[in-house]
Amino acid sequence: MKRIFDITPWHVVTTEFKPENKRLQESMTSLGNGYMGMRGFFEEDYSGDSLPGIYLGGVWYPxxxxxxxxxxxxxxxxxKVINAVNFIKINVQLNGKSLDLAKTRFTDFKLDLDMQRGVLTRSFVVTEDDLRVAVTFERFLSAAQKELSVQKVTFKNLADAPVKIALASALDANVKNEDANYDEKFWEVHQVSADSLIAETMPNNFGTPRFTSGMQVSYVTDLTAGTVDQQxxxxxxxxxxxLAAGATATFEKRVVVVTSRDYDGDAALITAMARLTNQTASQSYADLLAAHTQVWADRWRQSDIRIEGDTAAQQGMRFNLFELFSTYYGDDPRLNIGPKGFTGxxxxxxxxxxxxxxAVPVYLGITKPEVTRNLLMYRYKQLDGAYVNAQQQGLKGALFPMVTFNGIECHNEWEITFEEIHRNGDIAFAIYNYTRYTGDKSYVLHEGSKVLTEISRFWADRVHFSKRNGQYMIHGVTGPDEYENNVDNNxxxxxxARWSLAYTLEVLKEVSPEQAQQLGVSDAEKAHWQDIIGRMYLPYDKDLDIFVQHDGYLDKDLEPVAAIPADQLPINQHWSWDHILRSPYIKQGDVLQIMYDFIDRFTPEQLKHNFDFYEPMTVHESSLSAAIHAVLAADLKYEDKAVEFYNRTARLDLDNYNNDTDDGLHITSMTGGWIAMVQGFAGMRVKDDTLSYKPFLPKQWTKYSFRQVFRGRVIEVTVDAQGTHLELIDGAPLDVVVNGQTQTLARTK
Structure with a gap:
């Protein structure tokens, strides 16, 4: 495959500008600060193909x-998320000619995403006519002040004659989504002034909330201010x-962005914008940049993974973590993590x-527990919507949505929306995972017990008892493998479902009497759940010694992926949906997803037989697929296969593996590099309150190391040719197990 960016440890950088790669470049140079984000589209107008996009956390439209x-x-x-008002727009004219890199002649192009500092820089030299002007655009979304966008443009005249520079800097609500089926735009402008704009989402017919966004701009520049056009x-x-020959000019644009999620009414927005603008008025660009980069330095200090001997693997890992942190760092419990984040x-x-x-396993390992707890609280606060989702299907309890902003299901494909109900179990598993990893039971015994109870009530109503077989079954579902729709007994x-019921019953034994009374689970209800647990049907084939993905799967023509002609891959871009559904090919781990989740509950023989059967049938056309396969391959000591899957997940977007990165990055799959490394290569597990490792060093690497947060400690793990070395960086002494041997970690400083 052809890479469009250079391989460097801390940068996503290229010195080539090819219009056919423009959307890929935009995706891969996206910025975000958890509150807002944007694709790496140009500040100035570009007449070639492009997908401009700025997105605000929690702002959406039906x-x-x-x-x-x-x-x-x-x-x-x-x-769906909607394209926000374009607040980074800066059009440029040089000697009266508009700058447009689709038409303007230029040399010395460089596009550089600095992942260590969270800064995007683009530079080139304009060579139109007698001009030789070096132009540099730099921008960042402040990690220190979430509402702040900062841009800096520098011009240096390299020619012998002066050049006239003219800039037009805008807050522009004339934006639209490319992927939309409305003809009208999404924003209705309320107020516009010389330095601010307030817009509200258009009215809709679904009774969903309308959002208001306000933006105020300020400038620091040695250019002369002229007129202001208000439209x-x-x-x-x-x-x-x-600009005289040899001279340099700079232009700084600072924009404060606020929304009705935090401020009610235009007056409140205006007051907030003024206050936040004043906070930065006395600070220089260097001051603002330093505060921003310090936050990133703190994040990297705790979470950076260092790989020696393979620069491509190193870059991929940091790119994953950078874009993941740019999307979500747990600062706002009302927000969550979208599969494309702020990138499309x-x-x-x-x-x-x-x-x-x-995402939960990764945030548990690299951030304070409150970050993951906020993700769990997000679901708890949306229980009302989950009740509605279940009731719409005539079912009891709560059905958490497959796709949502507010708890109400808002995906429009039936096989995804109300067949892919495994997500209810995944939410229950996240509660278990948080509790197991942190040792903190405060959530599971309060809010979590409510979530688990309502999930269990859903499962108990959704199962069907087969009198013929004397077992409970679940018909008409779609598992994680979305290439198999409307199947029975996935x-x-x-x-x-079985595990969720059992875990809920365990939790109910520990809740307080007051909480138990509020939950109101009767003895008859518990007995029914226990009956389902004892008689749940799990498809299994004795001859192959595998768990069967669903009834009828083994009746398909079970040819491996290797039998598919190369020019027909990926199949989702070459085959009809009917052809895919009839085929045996698996989009992502399904049976193997369960084996990853509950890896200690399966024997090595079970892991081997199922991996050896299902992996050759898997096309990995979900971005989530490679990571869990890397962990299972590592556990089975298929080290080359584990490294192959690590590279696939860590560099999925950088190398555009599935030919689908031009419309945005795969943010939630960017957890995959950490999962493959820490749970796979390092073999990290938590069982019975004990942290353990079973590391191996890939042949291509000379060393890797990472820091892990665990129960108030920060542990540094280093694996090299000499073995595994653990150091307690912070926290009380801790017993850990490495390759079956217990050792006590204590701080040495």
């Missing part, structure tokens, strides 16, 4: 449902300067089961 055959129980709308949906400030429109920007299954779903 797009029209595309399903024309709506039936009772279907979601009313497809919720119905934009405000544009003009600046100019005659696909998947609607909403929350999926990816958070519980893939192993993953049945296993999670």
């Amino acid at each position: 797009d029209k449902t595309r399903v024309g055959w709506w039936k009772n129980g279907y979601p009313e709308y497809f919720g 119905a949906a934009a405000t544009t400030a003009h600046f100019e300067r005659d 429109e696909k998947y609607g920007g909403a929350t999926y089961w990816d958070t519980e299954a893939f 192993f993953n779903t049945n296993y999670l």
Whole structure:
């Protein structure tokens, strides 16, 4: 495959500008600070192909449902993230000619995402006519002040004659989504002034909340300010300067962005914008940058993973962590992690089961427990919506949504929306995972017990008792493998349902009498749950000694992926949906996902037989697939296979493995590098309150090390040719197990 960025440890950088790669470059140079984010599109107008996008956390719109055959129980709308007002827009003219890199001649192009500092820089030299002007754009979204966007443009005249520079800096609400089925725009401007703009999302027919966004701009520059144009949906400030030969000019644009999620009404927005703007008025660009980069330095100090001997693997890991942190760092419990984060429109920007299954393990290991607790609280606070989702299907309890912003299901594909119910079990597993890892029972015995109880009530109503077989079954579902729709007895779903009921019963034994009374689980209800646990059907084939993905799977033509002609891969871009559904090919781990989740509950023989059967049938066309396969391969000592899957997950977007990165990054799968490294290569497990490791060093590497947060400690793990070395960086002494041997860690400083 051809890489469009250089391989460097801390940078995503290229010195080539190729228009055919423009969208890929935009995706891969996305910025975010958890509160807002943007693709790496140009500040100035670009007449070539591009996907501009700025997104605000928690701001969304109920797009029209595309399903024309709506039936009772279907979601009313497809919720989606919307492109925010363009507040980074800066158009440039040099000697009266507009700068447009689709048309303007230039040399010395460089695009550089500095992951260590969280700064995006673009530079080039304009060579139109007699011009030789070096132009540098730099921008960051402050990690120190979440509402602040900072840009700096530098011009240096390299020619012998002066050049006239003219800038038009705008707050522009004339934006739209590319992936939308509305003809009108999403924003209705309330107020516009010389330095601010307030816009509200358009009215909709679904009774969902409307969001208001306010933006105030300020400038620091040695250019001369000119007129300000105020239009119905934009405000544009003009600046100019005659730049002498050899001279340099700078232009700083600072924008404060606030929304109605925090401030109620236009007056409150205006007051907040003024206050936040004043806070930075006396600070220089260097001051603002230093505060921002200090936050990133603190994050990296706790979470950086260092790899020696393989720079591509190192870059991939840091890219994963950088974009993950840019999307979510736990500062706002109202927010969650969308599969594309702030990098594109696909998947609607909403929350999926990816958070519980893939993000929770990573945040547990690299941040304070409160970050993960906020993710669990996010679901608890949306219980009311989960009740509605279940009731729409005529079922008891709570069905947490497959896709949501507010707890109400807002995906419009039936096989995803109300068949892929395994996500209820994934949410229960996340509660268990948090409790097991942190040792903190305060959530599971209070809010968590409520979530578990309502999930269990759903499972108890959703199962079907087969009189013919004398077992409980679950019909008409889709497992994590979305290439198998409307199947009966998906192993993953049945296993999670059984486990969720059993775990809930364990938790109910520990809750306080007051909490038990509030939950109101009767003895008859508990007995019914126990009966389901004891008689749940789990498909199994004795001859192959494997758990069967679902009833009928083994009746398919079981040819491995290796039998598919290379020019037909990926199959989701070459085959009809009908062809895919009839095939045996697996999008991502399904049975193997369960074996990853509950790896200590399966024997080595079970892991081997199932991995050897299912992995050759898996096309890995979900971005989530490679990480769990890396862990299982490592556990089975298939080290080359584990490294292959690590590279696939860590460099999924950088190398555009699935040919689908141009519309945005796969943010939730960026947990995969950490999962593959820490749980796979290092063999990290937590069992019976004990932390253990079984590391190996890939042949291509000379050394790797990472820091891990665990129960108030920070532990540094280093693996090299001499073995495994553990150091307690912070916290009380701790017993850990390495390759079966217990050792006590204590601080030496």
